[in-house]
Amino acid sequence: MKVSLTVNGAAVERDVEPNTLLAEFLRENLRLTGTHVGCDTTQCGCCIVHVDGHAVKSCTVFVAQLGGADIVTIEGLAGPDGQLHPVQAAFQEFHGLQCGFCTPGMVMMGADIVKRHPCADEKTVRHELEGNLCRCTGYQGIVEAIMHASGTKVETH
Amino acid sequence: MQSFGWLRPRSVEEAAEALGNLEDPKLISGGMTLIPTLKQDLAAPSDLIDLGAVPGLAGISVEGDRLVIGAMTRHADVAASPIVREKILALAVLAGGIGDPAVRRRGTIGGSVANADPAADYPAGVLGLDAEVVTNERVIPADDFFVDLFETALGATEIVTAVRFRIPDQAHYIKFPHPVSGYAVVGLMVARLGNKVRVSVTGAGSHAFRVNEMEAALEASFKPEAVAGIIVDPDELMGDMHCSAGYRSHVLGVLAKRAVAAIASPRP
Numbered sequence: 001m002k003v004s005l006t007v008n009g010a011a012v013e014r015d016v017e018p019n020t021l022l023a024e025f026l027r028e029n030l031r032l033t034g035t036h037v038g039c040d041t042t043q044c045g046c047c048i049v050h051v052d053g054h055a056v057k058s059c060t061v062f063v064a065q066l067g068g069a070d071i072v073t074i075e076g077l078a079g080p081d082g083q084l085h086p087v088q089a090a091f092q093e094f095h096g097l098q099c100g101f102c103t104p105g106m107v108m109m110g111a112d113i114v115k116r117h118p119c120a121d122e123k124t125v126r127h128e129l130e131g132n133l134c135r136c137t138g139y140q141g142i143v144e145a146i147m148h149a150s151g152t153k154v155e156t157h
Numbered sequence: 158m159q160s161f162g163w164l165r166p167r168s169v170e171e172a173a174e175a176l177g178n179l180e181d182p183k184l185i186s187g188g189m190t191l192i193p194t195l196k197q198d199l200a201a202p203s204d205l206i207d208l209g210a211v212p213g214l215a216g217i218s219v220e221g222d223r224l225v226i227g228a229m230t231r232h233a234d235v236a237a238s239p240i241v242r243e244k245i246l247a248l249a250v251l252a253g254g255i256g257d258p259a260v261r262r263r264g265t266i267g268g269s270v271a272n273a274d275p276a277a278d279y280p281a282g283v284l285g286l287d288a289e290v291v292t293n294e295r296v297i298p299a300d301d302f303f304v305d306l307f308e309t310a311l312g313a314t315e316i317v318t319a320v321r322f323r324i325p326d327q328a329h330y331i332k333f334p335h336p337v338s339g340y341a342v343v344g345l346m347v348a349r350l351g352n353k354v355r356v357s358v359t360g361a362g363s364h365a366f367r368v369n370e371m372e373a374a375l376e377a378s379f380k381p382e383a384v385a386g387i388i389v390d391p392d393e394l395m396g397d398m399h400c401s402a403g404y405r406s407h408v409l410g411v412l413a414k415r416a417v418a419a420i421a422s423p424r425p
Contacts, residue, residue: 001163018163018205019195042193042260043337054233054262060192061263064163065185065209109259130339131257 003063007032008076022058022066023047026073034074034104038133045132048105048112049073055112057131074104077111087111087149094154096145098136106132106142114150122147158195162204169214169293169316172206176314179204184316186229186268189260214267214318217241223289223321224248228267236261247328247346251282254332256339267317270302273309273364275395276340280365282330285346285357286322293318303364325350329416332360333408335399342400343408347416352376356384356413361394361405371413379421381414 004013007030014029026032026049038046040059047059050072077085087110090096097103106129113120113128120128125146126139134142148154162179166172176182183202185191186209194200208214214229217238224244226235235241236253255261255269255278269279270290283290283299290297292315302310311317325348332344341360348355354375356368374383389406396402 017160019158019160021192040196042189042256045257045259048259051262055259056262057259060189060260062163062185062188062192062205064165064205065188065207067165067210112258128258131259 006070022061025063046105048108090145090149094145096141098138102134110146120150159201165207173314186265187263189264228317232261247330251330276360281346281357281359285348289321291319306363327420329419345412381418384413
């Protein structure tokens with residue numbers, strides 16, 4: 001079947017099987033491999049992208065469900081001039097990563113969180129990250145980065 | 158994952174017709190349960206009928222003494238809705254506790270209710286708030302809707318279009334979530350509707366159910382102590398690798414007391 005979407009600002013039209021997952025489509029059809037697949041069971045959040053401005057788990061959406069949708073992946077989050085999104089810049093500043101595998105999902109979720117929760121406190125950020133797992137247990141830097149990007153003053157360690 | 162056909166109807170009628178004509182079709186709304194089920198090859202439908210392009214199925218409104226939520230309304234929208242928060246805060250809390258934020262962005266109330274997972278949150282809200290499940294064919298009272306494990310009163314070509322909740326005087330939803338999945342080990346709602354009280358439970362049995370004995374006790378005296386001695390027989394509950402039926406029975410009793418306490422003496 002034919003699907004038409006916008007991905008990172010560009011119109012995309014492809015023939016796909018109805019059982020093609022969005023994560024699969026992004027990685028294998030479009031070669032946008034920044035979106036990671038960790039658990040494939042809707043738990044880890046490594047595959048989070050934005051669909052029409054909201055964070056969703058791309059391993060649990062069929063492309064067929066998304067006709068006409070506007071998708072943004074980690075590759076499309078920075079400005080066209082390379083200027084990092086505030087959440088990306090904050091991850092750099094607060095060392096919000098270790099091995100980096102969960103990072104694309106954490107950043108995409110973080111960008112969704114700061115939009116909905118200006119000046120988010122630690123409890124809010126931790127609660128909102130319920131669906132994102134970091135196996136390096138690097139949550140402290142991640143939480144601080146998202147708090148900082150939301151406008152909350154964070155003491156650096 | 159097995160392959161299947163894909164239909165994207167533009168109306169409920171068209172979707173119902175497809176349900177009647179195809180070999181072994183399944184409806185898909187948010188897909189938060191169905192897609193993981195397909196990945197594990199636990200279902201092999203011939204076709205998926207995507208309700209995403211049917212207009213008019215999402216939305217929240219008040220009609221008389223009822224709060225009406227369209228079937229394709231996402232959990233995140235119910236949780237954040239000012240109307241829901243004003244009329245039935247407990248329902249907003251329930252929706253805001255399903256899965257995680259990204260799951261709530263996709264999952265829908267119609268999908269959750271129609272799927273009738275024994276550990277899903279919405280069935281407790283549907284039963285506890287004396288809701289009506291509206292379909293393309295009829296209106297089904299909550300008490301007749303949940304039949305068994307993943308089984309509802311829905312017929313083969315019936316599609317949930319909305320759920321109409323009675324607006325209670327007071328209500329509280331509380332769940333003991335499984336720490337990994339977030340599903341309810343036990344979820345419980347207490348609602349006061351006039352001089353009636355409803356106590357509904359999800360997660361503990363093969364489908365959501367009411368605890369009549371607790372309801373009668375609370376109608377006589379709305380205090381946590383009123384339900385203290387009432388034990389739901391573990392033989393009627395589910396046990397699994399995570400916890401026994403006896404444990405669920407115990408948690409159910411504790412949650413009932415806490416829910417009543419939250420209503421009877423709310424924290425300032």
